[in-house]
Amino acid sequence: xxxxxxxxxxxxxxxxxxxxxxxxxxxxxxxxxxxxxxxxxxxxxxxxxxxxxxxxxxxxxxxxxxxxxxxxxxxxxxxxxxxxxxxxxxxxxxxxxxxxxxxxxxxxxxxxxxxxxxxxxxxxxxxxxxxxxxxxxxxxxxxxxxxxxxxxxxxxxxxxxxxxxxxxxxxxxxxxxxxxxxxxxxxxxxxxxxxxxxxxxxxxxxxxxxxxxxxxxxxxxxxxxxxxxxxxxxxxxxxxxxxxxxxxxxxxxxxxxxxxxxxxxxxxxxxxxxxxxxxxxxxxxxxxxxxxxxxxxxxxxxxxxxxxxxxxxxxxxxxxxxxxxxxxxxxxxxxxxxxxxxxxxxxxxxxxxxxxxxxxxxxxxxxxxxxxxxxxxxxxxxxxxx
Amino acid sequence: xxxxxxxxxxxxxxxxxxxxxxxxxxxxxxxxxxxxxxxxxxxxxxxxxxxxxxxxxxxxxxxxxxxxxxxxxxxxxxxxxxxxxxxxxxxxxxxxxxxxxxxxxxxxxxxxxxxxxxxxxxxxxxxxxxxxxxxxxxxxxxxxxxxxxxxxxxxxxxxxxxxxxxxxxxxxxxxxxxxxxxxxxxxxxxxxxxxxxxxxxxxxxxxxxxxxxxxxxxxxxxxxxxxxxxxxxxxxxxxxxxxxxxxxxxxxxxxxxxxxxxxxxxxxxxxxxxxxxxxxxxxxxxxxxxxxxxxxxxxxxxxxxxxxxxxxxxxxxxxxxxxxxxxxxxxxxxxxxxxxxxxxxxxxxxxxxxxxxxxxxxxxxxxxxxxxxxxxxxxxxxxxxxxxxxxxxxxxxxxxxxxxxxxxxxxxxxxxxxxxxxxxxxxxxxxxxxxxxxxxxxxxxxxxxxxxxxxxxxxxxxxxxxxxxxxxxxxxxxxxxxxxxxxxxxxxxxxxxxxxxxxxxxxxxxxxxxxxxx
Numbered sequence: 021x022x023x024x025x026x027x028x029x030x031x032x033x034x035x036x037x038x039x040x041x042x043x044x045x046x047x048x049x050x051x052x053x054x055x056x057x058x059x060x061x062x063x064x065x066x067x068x069x070x071x072x073x074x075x076x077x078x079x080x081x082x083x084x085x086x087x088x089x090x091x092x093x094x095x096x097x098x099x100x101x102x103x104x105x106x107x108x109x110x111x112x113x114x115x116x117x118x119x120x121x122x123x124x125x126x127x128x129x130x131x132x133x134x135x136x137x138x139x140x141x142x143x144x145x146x147x148x149x150x151x152x153x154x155x156x157x158x159x160x161x162x163x164x165x166x167x168x169x170x171x172x173x174x175x176x177x178x179x180x181x182x183x184x185x186x187x188x189x190x191x192x193x194x195x196x197x198x199x200x201x202x203x204x205x206x207x208x209x210x211x212x213x214x215x216x217x218x219x220x221x222x223x224x225x226x227x228x229x230x231x232x233x234x235x236x237x238x239x240x241x242x243x244x245x246x247x248x249x250x251x252x253x254x255x256x257x258x259x260x261x262x263x264x265x266x267x268x269x270x271x272x273x274x275x276x277x278x279x280x281x282x283x284x285x286x287x288x289x290x291x292x293x294x295x296x297x298x299x300x301x302x303x304x305x306x307x308x309x310x311x312x313x314x315x316x317x318x319x320x321x322x323x324x325x326x327x328x329x330x331x332x333x334x335x336x337x338x339x340x341x342x343x344x345x346x347x348x349x350x351x352x353x354x355x356x357x358x359x360x361x362x363x364x365x366x367x368x369x370x371x372x373x374x375x376x377x378x379x380x381x382x383x384x385x386x387x388x389x390x391x392x393x394x395x396x397x398x399x400x401x402x403x404x405x406x
Numbered sequence: 407x408x409x410x411x412x413x414x415x416x417x418x419x420x421x422x423x424x425x426x427x428x429x430x431x432x433x434x435x436x437x438x439x440x441x442x443x444x445x446x447x448x449x450x451x452x453x454x455x456x457x458x459x460x461x462x463x464x465x466x467x468x469x470x471x472x473x474x475x476x477x478x479x480x481x482x483x484x485x486x487x488x489x490x491x492x493x494x495x496x497x498x499x500x501x502x503x504x505x506x507x508x509x510x511x512x513x514x515x516x517x518x519x520x521x522x523x524x525x526x527x528x529x530x531x532x533x534x535x536x537x538x539x540x541x542x543x544x545x546x547x548x549x550x551x552x553x554x555x556x557x558x559x560x561x562x563x564x565x566x567x568x569x570x571x572x573x574x575x576x577x578x579x580x581x582x583x584x585x586x587x588x589x590x591x592x593x594x595x596x597x598x599x600x601x602x603x604x605x606x607x608x609x610x611x612x613x614x615x616x617x618x619x620x621x622x623x624x625x626x627x628x629x630x631x632x633x634x635x636x637x638x639x640x641x642x643x644x645x646x647x648x649x650x651x652x653x654x655x656x657x658x659x660x661x662x663x664x665x666x667x668x669x670x671x672x673x674x675x676x677x678x679x680x681x682x683x684x685x686x687x688x689x690x691x692x693x694x695x696x697x698x699x700x701x702x703x704x705x706x707x708x709x710x711x712x713x714x715x716x717x718x719x720x721x722x723x724x725x726x727x728x729x730x731x732x733x734x735x736x737x738x739x740x741x742x743x744x745x746x747x748x749x750x751x752x753x754x755x756x757x758x759x760x761x762x763x764x765x766x767x768x769x770x771x772x773x774x775x776x777x778x779x780x781x782x783x784x785x786x787x788x789x790x791x792x793x794x795x796x797x798x799x800x801x802x803x804x805x806x807x808x809x810x811x812x813x814x815x816x817x818x819x820x821x822x823x824x825x826x827x828x829x830x831x832x833x834x835x836x837x838x839x840x841x842x843x844x845x846x847x848x849x850x851x852x853x854x855x856x857x858x859x860x861x862x863x864x865x866x867x868x869x870x871x872x873x874x875x876x877x878x879x880x881x882x883x884x885x886x887x888x889x890x891x892x893x894x895x896x897x898x899x900x901x902x903x904x905x906x907x908x909x910x911x912x913x914x915x916x917x918x919x920x921x922x923x924x
Contacts, residue, residue, distance in 0.1 A: 054856050057844035060776055075773045082763035089730065090756065096737040097744070097752065102674075109739035112676040117735075118728065125727045129720045132770060137713060139772040144709045159549075187852060189458040197457065199854050222545040223639060225704060225779060229845045234775045236705045238640060239544065240633020243706035260704075260779040260847045262538045264545060265464050268850030 061229050064251040064276070068232030070139045078132055085128070146244045149214030151207065157217075157224030157237035157259065159364070160266035164205050166286070167216075172297070174289040177369055178203050180269050187269075199256040204273035208282035209252050217243040220368070222264060228257035228272055236261060249276045299373045300396045306380070309393055313381025316374045321382075324362065329386035333362055338386035347392060350379055351402045367403060372396035412914055420515070423507030424914065425492045428514050430810075432489025433803075435517060437879065439481030440796075442525070444872050446474035451834075451868040454861050459852055467851035468536035469528060475539025479657065480564050481521050483795050487660040488513075488571045490802055491599050493810065495575060497905035497912065498593045500584025500921040505577035513570035520563040527553035538849060540650065543631035543642040547623045554624065558617045565610040572603035572610075579603075584904070586923035590684070593903045594677060597684055598663030601691045605652045605659075608695075613649040616642065640705050647698035655694045657791060658758075659687060661798035662729060665751040667903065668801050669733050672748035673740030674900035679732040686725035686732075693722050703774045712771050719769040723762070730759050745898075746820030750801035753828055754793060761789025764839065779849075782842025788835045800827070800878065807882065808897045812911030813889025819881045826874035833867025 062072035099105065152167040158177075165175035181200040185191035194200070207213055217226050219237035227234040231247040249255070259270035277285070304312075318327070321337075329337030337343050342350050354375055357365035366375065376394040383390040412418045412427065419431060449470050453461045462470070492510065496503055504510045527534035532551030535541065546554060579600045583592070592600075619642075622628040629635025631642045670677045677683065699707060699715040707715070733755050742748070764786040768774050777783060800823075808814050837860035842848075846857045853861065896906045904923075908916045 054844075055859055056840075057856060058840040060843040061845070071772050071776060074770060075767065075776070078767050078770055078773065082766060086759070086763060089734065089759065092738065093734045093752070093756065096734060096740070097742060100673075100737065100740050100742050102741045102743045105739070105741050108673065108675040108741040110675065111739075112678050112680065113682075114679075118679055118682050118732075121731045122724055122728055125724050129723060132766075133717060133720060136716065136770045136772055140709065140712060140716070143772055143775070144712075187459055189460060193457060193855060195855065197854050198852060222549055223542055227779075227847070229776060232776065234704050234778060238633075238705065240639070241706070257845070258847050258850070262468070262542070262545065262849045264536075264549060265468065267468070268464060268847075268852050 063230040063232050064249045064253065064255070065230075065232050065247050066250070067139070067142060067247070068230065070135075070142070071232055074132075074135055074139055077135065081128060081132065143245075146214050146246045148212060149246060150211045151213045152216065153205070153207075153213060154216045154218070155226050155237065157219040157221075157226065157263065157270075158369070159221050159264050160259075160270045162205075162226070162259075162270070162272060163220075163369075166289075168290075172290070172293045174286065174293055176203050176289075178205065178273070180266075180271055182269075196256070198269065199258070199271045199273070201271055201273045204254070204275040206275045206277060206282060206285050207249065208279045209249055209276050211279070212246060212248045215245045215247070217245060223261045224259050224263045224270070225261035226257075226272060227260040228255050228274055230255040230257075231274060234260055249274075252276050252278060296371055296373060300400070302396075304376070304393075304395060306384070306393050309377045309380040310384060312374070313377035313379070314385070316370065316378040317381055317385075320366065320370065321378065329382070337382050338388065340388075343382045343386075343388050344390060347379075347383075347394065348402070350383065351375070351394075351399060354379060355399070355403060372399040372403075375399045421511065423503070423511050425496050425504045425507070425510065426810075426912065426914065428504075428510050429489045429491075429493030431514055432485050432492060435514075436482050436484075436486035436489060439477050439485070439521060441875070441879075443474050443477035443482050444875065446470045446477065447868060448872050450474060451865040453851055454853070455865040456862060457853055457855055457858050462851070464851045465533060465536060468538075468849070469534045471849055472535045472538055472541075473524075473528065476524065476535070477521070478791075479539065479653070480561075481517075481524075483657050483791070483799070484568065485517060486799050487599075487602075487657075487795075488568075490595075490660065490664070490799075490806075491571075491575055494806065494905060495578055495596055495599060496582070497908065497916055498596050498903050499579065499582060499587055500904050500917050500923065501578060501582035502915060502917050502920075504574050505582055506574045509570050510574050513567045513574065516563050516567040516570075520560050520567070523556055523563075524560040527556050530556070540646060541620075542646070543620065543623070543639050547620050547631055550624070555621070558621050561617045562614055565614050568606050569610050572606040575599055575603040576607070584917070584920040584923050590681065591923060593663075594666035594680070594683055595660070595663035598659045598666070598687055601687050602656050602659045605656050605691055605694070609649045609652045609656075612645060613653075616645045616649065619645070640702070643702050643705060644698070647701045648695075650701065651698040652691075652694040654787075654790070655690060657795050659691070661754065661758075661795045662687065664798040664802045664805075665733060665754055668747050668751040668805050669736050669755075670902070671805070671898050671900040672745060672751075673737045673742050675736060675740040676902075677732070678735040678738075679728075682728055683732055686728045689725040690722060693718060693725070697722065700769060700771075700774075703771050704778050716769060716771040720766065723766050723769075726762055730755060730762075741900075743899075745804075746815070746817060746824055747801045747805035749821065749824045750797050750804065753824070754797040754801065757789055757793030757797065757831070761786055761794060764789065777842065779847055780842035781838045781846045781848055784848050785835050785838035785842060788838070792831060792835070797827070797831075800824075803878075803882065805898075806905075807885055808892045809905055809910050809912055811886055811889060812891055812909075813885050814892050815881050815885040815889060819877060819884075823874055823877045823881060826877070827871055830867050830869075830871030830874055834864050834871055835867070837861075837863045837867075 060072055060075055062069045154165040154167060156163040162178045164178060165173050167173055178201045181202050182198050183191060186193045186197060217235045217237045219239045224237040225234060226237055231249060233245045233247050235243045235245040253276055255274045257272040259267060324332055324334035325337050326332045342353055355367035357363050373396045376396045376399050380393045383392060422428060453467055530553040532553060534553055535557045537546040537550060579596055619630040623630050623632060629637040631637050631639050666677055697715055697719045700719040768777055768786060804815060804820055841857045841860045846853055892910050895910050897910060904921060
């Protein structure tokens with residue numbers, strides 16, 4: 021029914037369609053076609069295709085109704101202008117007509133409600149997923165955690181990769197401007213993937229149009245969604261719920277790969293987890309901590325505190341009362357953040373090894389020379405409240 | 407009129423209880439807010455003119471989107487319709503004034519200080535409200551700037567003003583109709599406002615409840631919206647939209663009323679299907695209470711809830727369509743002239759219907775998962791709010807300005823205003839459907855290059871639409887100062903309602919003896 025209606029309406033409206041496709045194919049400029057994209061993507065999932073069909077079905081009903089209604093309207097304006105039609109008619113009701121135009125829209129609505137209902141039921145069926153991913157929204161980045169019932173979960177953060185210079189217009193913008201991340205979500209093709217969506221601070225929404233998924237991420241609650249991509253490729257999306265200052269800078273990149281590639285990637289990730297576990301119980305030397313800490317600092321701290329600890333958006337590290345004061349307070353600031361300021365809680369974002377390293381680096385670098393050093397186990401104990 | 411004329415000077419306006427004075431003040435105030443909210447929109451569109459951050463920082467951008475929404479909804483559109491109600495309802499039902507004139511004075515004078523306070527938050531430490539006009543918790547509670555407390559106070563004050571205004575309208579319409587004017591003989595504008603007033607009385611306290619819960623969470627240690635304390639952030643959305651959805655009909659129903667007056671006048675034919683118009687308006691009002699969660703399809707409602715809200719939302723199309731068909735049938739076989747008010751009224755019906763179509767698409771829950779919080783939604787609600795409400799307001803001002811002032815506006819300038827508005831409006835908001843479908847989220851200060859071209863079109867359109875409003879202002883001021891006196895009290899050939907039986911300009915006191923309605 022749906023297909024038929026689509027084909028019929030396409031036939032009837034082919035001139036409009038041609039015009040639309042001319043516009044969308046970019047006759048105005050020799051730009052890549054996607055610059056003038058005018059419509060929703062059917063995406064790479066069965067559900068996405070169904071949603072697209074439903075969207076087009078309702079759209080064409082609206083177009084047909086619109087042509088009829090606006091046709092009568094503009095005909096009335098042109099045919100019954102005062103200069104052509106001096107004597108207005110006096111009729112002002114017609115019960116049969118009024119009943120008819122109440123019933124006809126109602127019937128049209130039923131035609132729309134039927135496919136909408138079945139698609140909705142499908143979207144809600146999250147059973148029998150083969151991969152479970154916990155997606156957590158943070159201000160302003162995403163955390164992905166692969167739930168492994170047989171062992172340790174693999175997890176990582178996914179941050180915006182676009183250079184500040186591109187955003188500030190001092191450098192040319194790349195084609196994935198604002199839609200690129202340092203570490204994408206990797207998913208296997210043709211497998212049912214269930215997303216468990218939540219948030220750490222405020223509301224976010226995880227939206228990837230090509231995968232036909234949009235779900236709000238709500239602190240304290242876990243929402244479910246699912247997808248089954250049928251084609252490999254890179255799919256991009258963004259946070260869709262206003263979540264504060266950097267709401268516009270919170271992209272999502274999903275890399276859909278073959279099952280073999282996925283297994284290989286997962287193996288590598290699991291090895292990293294195992295390695296980290298080992299490092300947790302290792303006794304580090306000062307040099308090792310400082311070297312690792314510098315890497316962590318440059319990645320996670322330098323943007324606010326300056327490359328040389330001179331400060332910026334955040335306070336200076338060099339000679340700061342935190343970095344030269346009691347160690348416990350220093351750990352507290354990093355693990356729990358400072359509420360009401362831009363200093364985030366890194367306790368969940370960095371692992372114990374990196375936290376120990378970066379604190380040691382901050383206390384000994386930038387001319388602070390405190391001489392003390394921390395081991396991962398110290399951070400672990402702090403987090404456990406010991 | 408000399409002996410019973412208004413007092414002179416500032417005290418006339420400060421202490422006035424005259425419905426016309428208060429109506430005038432409402433209208434000027436809302437126009438000022440329209441320009442203020444519009445200038446926020448110009449900043450938004452200037453930043454979005456091209457990719458990259460060039461004019462404002464994201465923090466300020468968020469304040470602009472928030473203030474634009476708040477000022478336009480609560481400062482421009484709602485007070486403008488209250489102003490029209492004050493001016494026109496007594497004159498349309500043959501009453502000498504509003505039922506509660508002293509309260510009427512209060513309900514206006516609450517507004518200017520309230521909006522001054524709201525605007526002042528922009529200069530406070532931490533900046534103004536930056537959490538969107540829907541101010542979802544916990545962004546607006548746990549993570550809000552300190553000025554949020556002033557924002558809560560402002561929302562309370564404007565709610566009080568709205569409730570007082572509505573009570574006044576209900577009391578006036580119920581008690582002060584001229585002899586012989588039964589409910590089913592009232593002009594449509596009066597009907598739509600009566601229903602709107604009931605909506606306002608029902609839902610403004612809900613909004614007050616929402617902001618009070620916020621206040622408690624921020625300052626008194628409760629956890630209504632904080633999951634860590636046992637609360638629920640989604641509760642905020644339920645409460646907000648239980649107010650917010652009827653609110654959009656509070657904005658649109660009086661606009662329906664305006665076009666139901668203007669179209670018959672310029673078609674020289676009675677309104678088609680008056681009775682069904684009344685029933686349709688009442689049905690829309692009723693349905694508006696049971697569809698709030700269609701703003702929340704993606705929060706994770708249970709499927710039964712999702713289906714209920716989808717079906718109920720789709721149903722709104724039926725009475726709304728009936729109204730559109732009635733307006734068009736009113737024009738059919740009429741004797742139509744296209745003066746400025748009629749142009750705005752026809753455009754309102756046309757563009758509002760376009761917004762209705764995208765609204766129907768949004769009602770379909772599975773598809774809404776893709777539309778939600780994208781620019782498609784921005785396009786949709788601007789087609790209903792700007793074309794639906796503000797075009798109707800322009801129509802109303804041109805329609806009644808000769809009655810208010812006794813002078814005729816400049817028709818050519820009015821038509822230029824219309825065509826520039828129409829063009830600018832469509833250039834602004836039509837491309838937003840496209841970028842929304844292509845995947846651009848709303849409320850972002852910067853975007854990928856693929857959205858660049860349509861955004862540039864949109865910004866150019868916004869500057870055109872925005873500047874055309876200065877022409878509107880100029881035309882109004884010029885009418886008041888230099889307009890040619892109108893040559894008849896009736897002004898428009900096809901006008902039939904009671905306000906056209908009194909002199910133009912309308913005297914300071916009308917209907918000291920009630921007219922008889924047959």
